[in-house]
Amino acid sequence: MINPDHQFELEFDARSENEAFARQCVSGFLLRFDPTVSELADLRTAVSEAVTNSVVHAYRNSGKGKIYISVRTYQRKVVIRVKDFGCGMEDPELCRQPLYTTDPTGERGGMGFAIMESFTDRVKVKTAPGKGTTVTLIKNLS
Ligand SMILES: Nc1ncnc2c1ncn2[C@@H]1O[C@H](COP(=O)(O)OP(=O)(O)OP(=O)(O)O)[C@@H](O)[C@H]1O
Ligand SMILES: [Mg+2]
Structure with missing residues (x-):
């Protein structure tokens, strides 16, 4: 794989309050590319x-476990990996279907993957039950 032009990595506890932190870090890093408001929001x-x-599925809201994010850029192509060592998925294709959720509380709509797909150019999922999951989000900036 060719070397990225820019990159950073982040490791943090799998706690819901870190979700905003992770989002800010990624968007702060990407500002150097002068993305449009909508690209950044996506x-x-x-x-x-x-x-x-x-946080919610892999580590079942336990607050235990770590999440690892890496961002790499190749010219205007942004590759973001979000990795956990949580429960993994038995059937990732099924999990990617809109409205599919395993949430027992009824609070989740099963739309997370559909949103990731519609707001990026490509979403890749690598997962193994009991081992964890890596979601790769790829988007080309204008
Ligand atoms: N990192 C993960 N580890 C284990 N299972 C996951 C992970 N991410 C997603 N899943 C599984 O995939 C299902 C679908 O995820 P998706 O984000 O589309 O919907 P949701 O999280 O259930 O609901 P919403 O995102 O709308 O709140 C989840 O219900 C869960 O079973
Ligand atoms: Mg979700």
Whole structure:
């Protein structure tokens, strides 16, 4: 893989209050590329969805466990990885379907992956039950 032009990595506790922190870090880093307001908002939203999933699903809101984010850029292409070592998914294709949720409380709509897909150019999911999940969000800035 070619070396990225710019990159950073972040490790933080899987707690819901860190979701805003992660979103701010990513958007602060991306400001150097002078993204449009909507590009920045899209990536902030996509990162929030991925981080929330790691907090809520991967670590089941336990507050235990770590989330790792890396951002790499190749010219105007932005590649964001959100990684956890939580419960993983048995069937990632099913999990990506709109309205599919395993949330028992009825508070979640099953729209996180659909939002990530609509606000980026590509979403890749690598997951293994009991091992964890890496969600990769790719977006080309104008
Ligand atoms: N990091 C993860 N680890 C384990 N399971 C996950 C992870 N991310 C998503 N999932 C599974 O995929 C399902 C769908 O995720 P998605 O974000 O689309 O919906 P949701 O989180 O259930 O609801 P919403 O995002 O609308 O609040 C989740 O209900 C969960 O079962
Ligand atoms: Mg979600």
